[in-house]
Amino acid sequence: MTATTQQQTGVTMTNVEAVRTTLHAALVRDDRVLVMGEDVGARGNVFLITKGFLEEFGPQRIIDTPLAEASIVGIAIGMAMEGLRPIAEIQFADFIYPAFNQIVGEAAKVRYRSNGDYTCPLVIRTPYGGGVRGALSHSVSIEALFYHVPGLTILAPSTPADIKGLLNAAIECPDPVLFLEHKKTYRSVKGEVPGGYYTIPIGKADVKKAGTQLSVVSYGYNLHQALDAANRLEGDGISVEVIDLRSIRPMDKGTILESVRKTRKLLIVHEDNKFGGIGAEISAMVAEEAFFELDAPIRRLAGPDVPAMGYALPLEEEFMTSTEEMVDAMRELARF
């Protein structure tokens, strides 16, 4: 077992290592924590996130489930209702659909329907997003299919430090959390991670780069591209503030409005399709709350309204928003 569970001082690691070490520490810390899903045992998860866990924690805590997503989530719900802290994995976000009933119809409503008689402290982790030649069914963004659902918490951190703090917060959370990990950031994103145990409050966005002329709200792989784009524009004298949404439900109105009231312009960037996506709610909220403080229409830069990116490289590239397109959109809006 190589996970640096006892890591006390800050170290640099990738997103995938942040998931892995945080899960490992949780298993060490709290024996109510279980990890379950397809191929999380001997295989150590298809991204090797749980590699070595089976040997260390045994098959009672690292559970290779049958191939049946509804039951992976549903059984984890039962465990959670009975006081355990299951962390269920959906191998790829694209395969979460069969578990939709359990997430939306059941987990999200356990506390409400029983008026608190039962609760459901469950974490569902899943890798989402494209740009890895995952084709039609290993690339989807799923956040907009769930963010409308009261009773659910949805997190989508993009850096190793945020992953650690928010995954810890998710495990502590007394209600169900959908924890989204952008698979293209797994190994491409590295960062410093503070030592010791900490949590980041759920529902707080993070200003990843301060700026004055334009606010950009993003998350996931796009967030990193947006930061690159903003840094490039710095050279041209355009000052862009980049907000990492991190928490999709609940959302951080305060941070977004504060930024927009300062910059008076807003660009929302997400990989998921535009129509009915996360950007719709952000845009609607800002237009409701800060209408007269905007100097330009809010702009959404998002995936095209087609079912998925294709397998062929040109189709994937056409679907994904490039950093250049972000630079252009920021420049245009800043000039408006």
Next chain:
Amino acid sequence: MTATTQQQTGVTMTNVEAVRTTLHAALVRDDRVLVMGEDVGARGNVFLITKGFLEEFGPQRIIDTPLAEASIVGIAIGMAMEGLRPIAEIQFADFIYPAFNQIVGEAAKVRYRSNGDYTCPLVIRTPYGGGVRGALSHSVSIEALFYHVPGLTILAPSTPADIKGLLNAAIECPDPVLFLEHKKTYRSVKGEVPGGYYTIPIGKADVKKAGTQLSVVSYGYNLHQALDAANRLEGDGISVEVIDLRSIRPMDKGTILESVRKTRKLLIVHEDNKFGGIGAEISAMVAEEAFFELDAPIRRLAGPDVPAMGYALPLEEEFMTSTEEMVDAMRELARF
């Protein structure tokens, strides 16, 4: 069999009768049309929509399925891929979650993933919405869980004439259609229905009441309340334009923008929860396209962000937007 299949001249009927007679005529017209679902046979559907159909069309065309929603939709998909025109029923919209994979993961992607080699001309009908003491699991609105999905068409007509025209259009549609029927309007809404066969184009909203000072976009049961509210305000000299969305995906940008450009104010009313609801996209689109033509922030009047209305009357009433609340919101926005 009492359905007025051969109805050639206009008659007045309820929404539920419009569904019933349109289905009946489709079964008579086209033997590729089948109706399948739980209790659609001898019981004639729990709202008696298909009463008598089993006797008239036989068990090969009016299929009482086992209690398993994923297969109701999935088998209908297979029939549709093979050239039939199945109309699958989900008994209550609340029970559509187990079929989510088949709708979102499969039906919506058949044409796209095969690049048109296969198509999926399927209609999924389901009663949705509250106000009928349906409690936590017989009251939900589901449109926002699906409207983000490219490849799906979502219709939610609110009057008998629109139901007939759009249900016919849905059956003709070469792609999957989710057809939503607000159950509180089933017997409470009556209207004139033209005779003969006709369709209403998918993707077209309808100005149900013209006005000049304020645009209201709504659908479902709320649409009728909004019309009442608008009519009441007429007496106070406030002229409200009421747009019936009818088609949720695709949405009719043209009609909404034309109205907003005229009235310069927009109120969106829907029963479903606010956060991430249909209103978010409408608001975002209008703010993007007609930002400088708005005289006031767009307002959304929607269900509260709780999992569902409760069973107790005060909980149901608190959840549902009253006509009085609509009157107030309209008056306020008109005065802005």
Next chain:
Amino acid sequence: MAKTTAARGRDLDRGGLSDEQLVAMLRNMLLQRQLDNRGFQLNRQGKIPFALGSEGHEAVQAGAAMAFERGRDVLAPYYRDLGLALGVGMSPFEILSSLFARQTDRSMGRQFPNHYTNHDLGVMSISSIIAGHCTHAVGVAAAFKYRGESGRAVLCTTGEGATSQGEWHESVNYAAVHGLPIVFLVQNNEWAISTPQDMQMKVANVADKAPGYGLPGVVCDGFSPIATYRVMHEALERAHAGGGPTIVEAKCYRFLSHSTDDDDRTYRSRDAIEERRKLDPVPRFEQALIEAGVIDEALAKRLKQDVLRETNEATDAAEAQPYPTAESLYTNVVAGDYKPWQD
């Protein structure tokens, strides 16, 4: 009627149950019947919008409840489990509070009637989505096994219609693979609303599905509380002892329409129902206990007066409660304050 009490006593195979337990089962069945009637009556009176009866399920539920170990076992019920809810300790007042959607209902008037929840008693909260709770039941059984709490088991109930759902299949399969302490009790009342069993499955018995999961499957007479008790006791004991899951199918019948919203005259004949009514488990069990000398007519009468009085008192007490407030709509969405937009 010439037999002596003692002689009669020998006629009853009491499944190892004491007189007290037999009487408790009868009482449960009488109370069930009374409460069932009350729901329909209140609905006819326009006092409540909806009720759903379990007439015909009294015996299986009284028997299963008797096998359930209070304080140790957990019940994952479905909406037709009035007798189980009562049998594991829920009170008529709780049932009536739910029917009236009053503040004293555990869900505080949120849930439909018959959607029992009582954490203290180990009655799990359920949704209306058929078979949705089966995976939860398996999760609780998995927790028992994980924590090494032997002697504890989960009783997961459904109708026969529910076994068509994919989630039922996944639940049973997982429990089988992991050898979990759980009993899947399927109350086969021949109908799922208007859908008869042969349009739901091709097999004659739900229990025939068990071998496909590598599990024992047992059919029992769901009109006999003792027969059901015996089978359920054995299945729960197996689970308590680490012997894994069992599928128990109790053959019973739905005497009433599916609910007050249903009208079964459109899909089944009166004759078929009358045929089954002749075997009505409630008077039959009462008669059997009298004939066996476990109770006498006087006690039988007293029991019936008793449950009627209890039902009346609970009705009055529940009806007198206030509705939940409108403001309560906003509580317990998630822990703490809840705002989808976090300020």
Next chain:
Amino acid sequence: MAKTTAARGRDLDRGGLSDEQLVAMLRNMLLQRQLDNRGFQLNRQGKIPFALGSEGHEAVQAGAAMAFERGRDVLAPYYRDLGLALGVGMSPFEILSSLFARQTDRSMGRQFPNHYTNHDLGVMSISSIIAGHCTHAVGVAAAFKYRGESGRAVLCTTGEGATSQGEWHESVNYAAVHGLPIVFLVQNNEWAISTPQDMQMKVANVADKAPGYGLPGVVCDGFSPIATYRVMHEALERAHAGGGPTIVEAKCYRFLSHSTDDDDRTYRSRDAIEERRKLDPVPRFEQALIEAGVIDEALAKRLKQDVLRETNEATDAAEAQPYPTAESLYTNVVAGDYKPWQD
């Protein structure tokens, strides 16, 4: 090796198949093996990002394809059905076009490799969502029955892992209740990525699940194309004749890692694989046909040269094709022009 050809010929129970059919099965198996290798090779060369092999499934697929009636039956395949796709008429060029994600791929470069579709040949389009296609297969069988097209059936294939899915259960149950013309062929290769059969189900055979649906369940040797053919032919004939569904379990093995993204060394021993490799169906069937005198060594050699040449030509031809254009991303979302916002 002292036996005469004629004597050897008597040794082969050919399941009623002609020499031509036997050779066609062998050719299919050799071509499968060749194309499989090609995919992995192209991946190692960095020319394609992903490949998925069906080594170990050649026999079951060659046998099943031989039982399939082209032009009448419909195939609802899964991603490991290379031999079935070829066997029902798809060309190596189509396979390679998909591997290279070229414009000539039927999905026009949208789908992952191995997600076959060919409406003309009756090969249904599938998603990657395991068991998602099973209900569709049942729907097609229902359409056949509804239209009275007797003599037509659906062949629906999955791995053994897929049988854990609720949708598989619902599919089989519906087909059974309605007596539809369909065969559920489960290719049991013992693994679902890293999950062994005994963590997937408690029964020894997938076919043991059949009686729970009221269906016949048959196990066959999936390393023998003739044994598989015989069982599949019988099952499909039963379906063609209105005799309803069958579950066929073909025992085979996955020789390679799950895909080029997987590394099976973490979860299974080399020895176990080597043990199975000794029974490799491809050389064994070749040898059997030689020994039976159906082919001679020279023809065997020619067949191998043939499929290699065919594979090479298809590789070159597919690689030479252009990628789909970026603009093609926007077509075929729905019929006609597509805009979520309708102007």
